[in-house]
Amino acid sequence: MTADPLLSFDGVTVRYPGMERAAVGDLTLRIGAGERVALVGPSGAGKSTILALAAGLTVPTEGRVRILGVDSAIIGRRANRAVRSRIGIVSQDYALVGPLRAATNVAAGRLGRWSWPRAVRTFVRPGPIDEIRSALDRVGIADKIWERTDQLSGGEQQRTAIARTLFQSPDLLLADEPVSALDPARSESVMAVLADEAASGGRALVASMHDAPLALNHCDRIIAMRLGRVLFDRPAAEVTQDLLDQLYHLEDRSTA
Amino acid sequence: MTTAVAPAARERSVPPARWDRRWWLVAVLGVGGWAVWTAGVDRGELINERGWGQVGDFFAAMFQPDLSREMLELTVREAGVTVGYALLGSAVALAIGMVGGVLLTERIWSPQHGPMARGRIGWMASRVVFAVPRSMHEVVFGLLLVNILGLDPLVAVLALGIPYGAVTSKVFAELLDDVPTDAELSLRASGAGRVTAFVFGTVPQAFSDLLSYAFYRFECALRGAAVLGIIGAGGLGFQLALSFTSLRYDEMWTLLWALILLSGVADRWSSAVRRRRNALAAETNMAADEVSVVTDVDAAAPAGDRFIRLSALVCAIGVPVAWWWLEIDISNLWDQRARTLGGELIADAWPPAIGAGGLAELIDDSLQTIALAVLALALSFIVASPLSFLARRPAGRTTDPTAVARRLGATLLRFVLLIGRSVPPPVWAFVVVFVLFPGLWPGAVALAIYNAGVLGRLQGEVLENHDPRPARQLVATGASGGGALTFATIPGVSGRYVALGLYRWEVMIRETVIVGVVGAAGLGRRLDQQTSAFDYDGIVATIAALFVVTLAVDFASAAIRRTLR
Numbered sequence: 001m002t003a004d005p006l007l008s009f010d011g012v013t014v015r016y017p018g019m020e021r022a023a024v025g026d027l028t029l030r031i032g033a034g035e036r037v038a039l040v041g042p043s044g045a046g047k048s049t050i051l052a053l054a055a056g057l058t059v060p061t062e063g064r065v066r067i068l069g070v071d072s073a074i075i076g077r078r079a080n081r082a083v084r085s086r087i088g089i090v091s092q093d094y095a096l097v098g099p100l101r102a103a104t105n106v107a108a109g110r111l112g113r114w115s116w117p118r119a120v121r122t123f124v125r126p127g128p129i130d131e132i133r134s135a136l137d138r139v140g141i142a143d144k145i146w147e148r149t150d151q152l153s154g155g156e157q158q159r160t161a162i163a164r165t166l167f168q169s170p171d172l173l174l175a176d177e178p179v180s181a182l183d184p185a186r187s188e189s190v191m192a193v194l195a196d197e198a199a200s201g202g203r204a205l206v207a208s209m210h211d212a213p214l215a216l217n218h219c220d221r222i223i224a225m226r227l228g229r230v231l232f233d234r235p236a237a238e239v240t241q242d243l244l245d246q247l248y249h250l251e252d253r254s255t256a
Numbered sequence: 257m258t259t260a261v262a263p264a265a266r267e268r269s270v271p272p273a274r275w276d277r278r279w280w281l282v283a284v285l286g287v288g289g290w291a292v293w294t295a296g297v298d299r300g301e302l303i304n305e306r307g308w309g310q311v312g313d314f315f316a317a318m319f320q321p322d323l324s325r326e327m328l329e330l331t332v333r334e335a336g337v338t339v340g341y342a343l344l345g346s347a348v349a350l351a352i353g354m355v356g357g358v359l360l361t362e363r364i365w366s367p368q369h370g371p372m373a374r375g376r377i378g379w380m381a382s383r384v385v386f387a388v389p390r391s392m393h394e395v396v397f398g399l400l401l402v403n404i405l406g407l408d409p410l411v412a413v414l415a416l417g418i419p420y421g422a423v424t425s426k427v428f429a430e431l432l433d434d435v436p437t438d439a440e441l442s443l444r445a446s447g448a449g450r451v452t453a454f455v456f457g458t459v460p461q462a463f464s465d466l467l468s469y470a471f472y473r474f475e476c477a478l479r480g481a482a483v484l485g486i487i488g489a490g491g492l493g494f495q496l497a498l499s500f501t502s503l504r505y506d507e508m509w510t511l512l513w514a515l516i517l518l519s520g521v522a523d524r525w526s527s528a529v530r531r532r533r534n535a536l537a538a539e540t541n542m543a544a545d546e547v548s549v550v551t552d553v554d555a556a557a558p559a560g561d562r563f564i565r566l567s568a569l570v571c572a573i574g575v576p577v578a579w580w581w582l583e584i585d586i587s588n589l590w591d592q593r594a595r596t597l598g599g600e601l602i603a604d605a606w607p608p609a610i611g612a613g614g615l616a617e618l619i620d621d622s623l624q625t626i627a628l629a630v631l632a633l634a635l636s637f638i639v640a641s642p643l644s645f646l647a648r649r650p651a652g653r654t655t656d657p658t659a660v661a662r663r664l665g666a667t668l669l670r671f672v673l674l675i676g677r678s679v680p681p682p683v684w685a686f687v688v689v690f691v692l693f694p695g696l697w698p699g700a701v702a703l704a705i706y707n708a709g710v711l712g713r714l715q716g717e718v719l720e721n722h723d724p725r726p727a728r729q730l731v732a733t734g735a736s737g738g739g740a741l742t743f744a745t746i747p748g749v750s751g752r753y754v755a756l757g758l759y760r761w762e763v764m765i766r767e768t769v770i771v772g773v774v775g776a777a778g779l780g781r782r783l784d785q786q787t788s789a790f791d792y793d794g795i796v797a798t799i800a801a802l803f804v805v806t807l808a809v810d811f812a813s814a815a816i817r818r819t820l821r
Contacts, residue, residue, distance in 0.1 A: 055732050076731075085734025095729040097747050101271060108743040112734020119739040129269040146272055168733060 004069055006172050006204045007031040007054055012063035014049050023049040025228045026063070031206060036198050038215035038236075039208040041225035042248060047208035048092065050225070051176050054206060055089050068172060085112025088170030090178045094161040098150030102141070102160045105149050106132045109168030135167040136160070138193050140186065154181040162190060166197060173198055175207040179214070187211070191218040212244045276819055291630035294623065295696035302697065307690035314687055317505035318512075327510050330495065335514045338491035340578035341412040341481035342522075346474040347575050348417025349424045353470070356386055356421060357428025363437070364454065390422040391806035393766040394480050396799065398487050399787050404598045409582040410589065412489040416477050427469055428462075435461045467564050468529045474571070475519075475526040482515055483680045483770055493680060500686060512679055519678035523713065529564050601792060608796035611786075618782075622801050625778035626809065628696050628703070628771075629764040635704035636711050637757045643669060643708070644715035644753075645741075670716070676709025685771045696778070699771035703764055711760050718752045719745075758813040765809045769802070779805070 009029040015022050024046040031037055039047040052058040053065050056075040065072040070083050088109075089095075096105045107126040111119055126132055136142045139159040144152060149160060158181045165173060178194060179187035191207075195218040198205030209215040215222060215236070222239045224231040224247050231247055232239075296302075358364060365379035389397075398415035405411050440457030448456070485493020492511050499507035588594060610618055647669035650662055685702035692698040727744035735743070772780010779802050786794040 057728065057732055081734050081736065083734075084732060087733055089729055089733055091725070091729060093725060095726040097726050097744050099751060100743075100747050103271065104743070108730055108735070108739075109733070111730055111736070111739040111743060114739065116736055116738035116742070119736075119742050123742050125270065127269075146268070170733070 005030040005032045005066075006068055007206070008066045009050075009053070010064045010066075012053065012060040012065055014046075014053065014058060015061045022061075022228050024053070024060075027230065029223070029230075029233075031204050033202040033204060034199065035221055036195050036205045036219040037207070037221045037223060038219035039206065039223050039225060040210075040212055040215055040244075040247065041231070044227075045225035046228040047225055048176055049228075051089075051174050051206065051208055054172070054174050055087060056084070081112060085110075085168075086171040088165040088168050088173045090158075090161050090165050090173075090175040092176040092180070094157050096149050096157055096161055096164075098148070100149055101126070101146050102136065102149055102152065102163075103129070103132050103145045105160055106135055106164045106167050109135075109164040109166075112168070132163075132167055135163040138166055139163050139190055155183070155186070158182065159190065162194070166193070169197075171203050173203065173205045173207075175205065177210060178207055180210065187214055188217070195219065280816065280819065287630055288634055291627040291634070294627035295631055295700065302693060304691050304693055307692075310690040311687060314505050314508075314690075317509045320506055321509040321513055322504070322506040323510065327507060331492070331510050331514045334485075334490070334492045334495050334511070335518060336581060337409075338478065338481045338485065338493070338515075339518065340582045341409070341416060341484065341489070341491060342474060342477040343571065343574050343578045344413040344582070344584070345416025345420060345481065346470065346477045347571075348413060349420035349473055349477070350470050352417065352421025353424030353428045353466075356382075356425025357432060357466075358454070360386060360425050360429035361432045362429075363433055363440075363458070364450075386422045386425050387807065388422075388803060389419050390426065391766070391803045392419055392799065393769045394419050394484060395487055395770050396783070396802075398484050398489055399783075400601070400795075402488065403601055404594050405588060406593075407488065407490070408588055409490065409584055410586070412481060412484045412491070413582075413584070415484055415489070416480050420473055420477060420480070424469070424473055428466055431462045431465045431469070432458060464564055467568055471526040471529040471564075471567065475522045478518060478522045479677065479680070483682065486680060486682050486770075496680070496683060500683070508683075512683070515680075516675055516678040520674050523674070525567065527717065529567055604790075604792035605796045607793060608800060609791075609793035610797050611791075611794045618797065618801050621777075621779050621782050621798075622805050624696060625765065625768045625772075625780065625802075625805055628700050628768045628778050629761060629809070631696065631700035632703035632707060632764050632768075633757060633761045635700060636707040636760070637753075639704065640673075640708040640711040640715060641753055643673065644712045644719055645745075647673060647712065648716055648719050670713075673709045673712040673716075676705050677707075677713065678709070679706070681706040681767060681770050694777075699768065699777055699780075702771050703767055707760050707764060707767075711756060714756050714760075715749075715753055718749050718756065722749050722752075755817050758817055762806070762810050762813055765806050766802075 007030070009027050012024060012027045012029075013022050014024045027050070039050060041047060049058065053060060053072065054067060056065075056067055056072045059065075059073055067075055068083050068086055070080055074080065075084060097108075103126040104123065107122050114122065133142050133145055136145055136159075139162050141152075141156050141159050141163070144156055144160070149157060152160065158178070162175075162178060165175075173194065175194060179190050182190060191214055194205055194207065197203070205219070207215075207219065209219075216239060220236050221233070222236050223233045224243070226247060232243060359382045360379070362379060365376065394415045397418055398411055401411040401415055435458050437458075439461065440453045443453040443457045444450070481489075481491060482493040482496075485491040485495070486497045488494060488497075492515055496508055496511050499505075499511065647666050649666060650659065681702050684705045685698060688698040688701045688705075692701060722745070726748065727740040730740040730744055731737070768778055769780040769783060772778055772782070772784055779798055783795065783798050783802075785791075786798060
């Protein structure tokens with residue numbers, strides 16, 4: 001298949017003010033339909049910046065990012081709302097609204113498809129309730145549906161954020177450390193849900209991950225980052241323990 | 257298929273009702289309805305159609321202020337007096353706050369420092385002592401002090417300083433109690449005395465918050481100084497009252513523009529100082545976790561500290577200058593005349609007398625005061641909340657026409673809010689009385705205009721400090737602006753909005769006195785009549801009633817905030 005990639009980076013560099021080193025340097029990348037990509041590497045390697053670029057939340061200092069065929073510089077425009085509704089984001093801070101019930105936060109996933117009157121109606125009575133419940137059920141917290149979100153534990157909040165994205169059912173699923181607050185068994189099952197979601201028809205998952213074995217288990221492509229640059233980018237099957245050791249070991253030396 | 261088991265709550269398809277919230281809604285509607293009923297809606301004549309011309313004349317003069325040389329010289333001189341009052345008043349408040357703040361901390365009285373029972377009594381006693389001046393508006397102090405000191409600038413300085421000092425003490429105590437105890441305890445463990453450990457272990461950690469709160473007080477003091485002028489203490493407010501009695505609107509607007517300018521500068525300054533230190537949170541009794549802190553805030557803190565210190569230095573120079581400029585003579589406080597007049601006042605005032613109307617009339621006036629504050633709160637909240645959204649500075653610096661137009665509109669709205677809070681409430685009351693027949697309504701509308709200006713600004717700050725990430729993410733995943741507003745921004749700020757409204761309600765109860773002075777209604781009108789009749793034992797009874805009403809409202813407001821948290 002030679003269809004357009006869902007996500008493409010061309011010579012992308014990002015510099016933050018007051019930082020000497022570029023957060024991401026001269027990155028070129030294509031991510032196509034059906035791919036499940038894990039971004040691995042030590043903190044500060046540029047994983048979150050890549051996800052912010054892919055979400056259109058950050059624009060490159062140099063180079064160009066195309067998201068679902070649209071230049072990221074103009075994806076924020078009103079006319080591109082329909083395109084944005086196909087991007088799903090699970091951010092590291094969850095971006096949930098604390099005083100609202102879990103159900104309402106999940107319902108917000110589909111705001112991209114709703115007119116404002118419909119949004120207001122849904123705010124008062126979240127729905128379709130069966131689908132909201134099933135999204136929460138897939139991450140194992142259907143019983144929390146009517147709880148206030150800020151009363152949930154960290155792990156439950158993270159799963160609520162994931163359920164919101166599942167309910168949204170986007171084509172491009174971006175997740176920043178999506179299971180960082182979950183225990184190992186729960187991490188496995190939630191990652192399986194995310195990978196499963198991306199496997200169905202013309203979609204892709206890009207997730208940054210700290211836990212390399214988990215990434216190898218659930219993703220089929222591994223992009224290793226270090227100091228804003230790609231160290232290696234290869235199928236999960238070809239990633240050896242040696243390569244991973246190298247990735248984290250190098251960082252140890254550089255920070256020592 | 258039938259099941260005998262009722263579906264569990266989690267299987268419902270409709271959100272379970274939150275009864276506590278429903279009861280509050282019923283209570284709010286009930287109290288609002290009662291206030292409207294008390295003020296009267298069916299009284300037939302409510303609006304005086306013939307008054308609109310005068311209102312038009314008043315606002316037309318806005319664009320034609322008297323710019324003659326004498327008027328400008330007068331305005332600058334009187335503005336100096338008003339700023340001087342505000343500066344010295346805040347300095348007194350700060351001095352009282354530093355002592356009172358320590359006395360009111362739970363920590364100082366807590367078991368680590370002494371026997372529990374004794375400590376508890378000491379803490380309660382100091383809270384009651386400080387609650388009395390806090391419940392009284394600066395104008396009430398002004399009216400009393402004027403009878404002892406005559407027309408002396410000390411009247412204004414003390415009238416501002418004493419009640420503000422009491423409020424500052426309470427806030428300082430809350431800020432100090434929020435400081436972790438580790439440093440103090442380790443100093444104590446290594447042999448430091450109780451006071452030494454507190455001064456060196458705890459105070460430094462809260463210092464920046466204390467200072468930035470002091471600046472917020474200065475901003476309030478400036479507006480307070482203008483109001484005090486109206487009752488005769490001099491400065492811009494006094495000239496305003498003179499120009500009004502001769503119906504010189506052009507002169508009034510020269511003075512009002514000066515007030516707007518001063519108030520705008522003070523607001524900017526105090527926001528800049530406070531931007532990084534949300535000390536206001538302490539005043540509104542919010543838990544720290546409800547003050548949303550944007551991540552890059554901490555990185556900027558050192559620069560904020562420098563700015564705070566520089567501002568403190570400017571004020572430190574300003575205080576002696578104001579002292580000299582206002583020709584303050586402290587000995588007037590205890591000279592023969594003050595002692596005689598003070599003695600006579602106390603002799604006259606004791607015992608308190610409820611007056612001819614009896615207790616029933618006093619209670620009726622107290623209820624009217626509460627109704628007045630409820631109406632003012634409802635009106636100002638309904639106006640200010642949407643305005644705060646429309647008036648916020650849009651993010652980004654795009655130059656396309658709609659963005660520029662929106663930015664312009666927001667700036668204009670912020671200016672309207674500034675006018676609302678810069679014009680003293682008694683002046684608003686004078687204007688409103690042109691079109692509304694005297695009673696509760698004009699007082700409520702006047703207080704509402706003024707407080708919408710204050711509330712809109714405070715809510716705007718909440719909006720600016722509010723975590724933008726949930727809304728940004730919703731927009732990034734396709735939500736419309738309205739959708740993100742409904743699902744993220746409004747639910748995110750509504751708790752703080754309500755808390756600020758309740759905090760203003762407590763303030764409005766005190767402010768009913770200043771619209772009462774122009775004959776609105778309730779305890780304020782009563783106080784005004786008693787002052788003109790030198791009926792001091794009656795005044796004491798009225799002040800006692802005000803104290804009870806204020807305490808009741810503070811208590812109710814604290815209870816509501818607790819359940820909404």
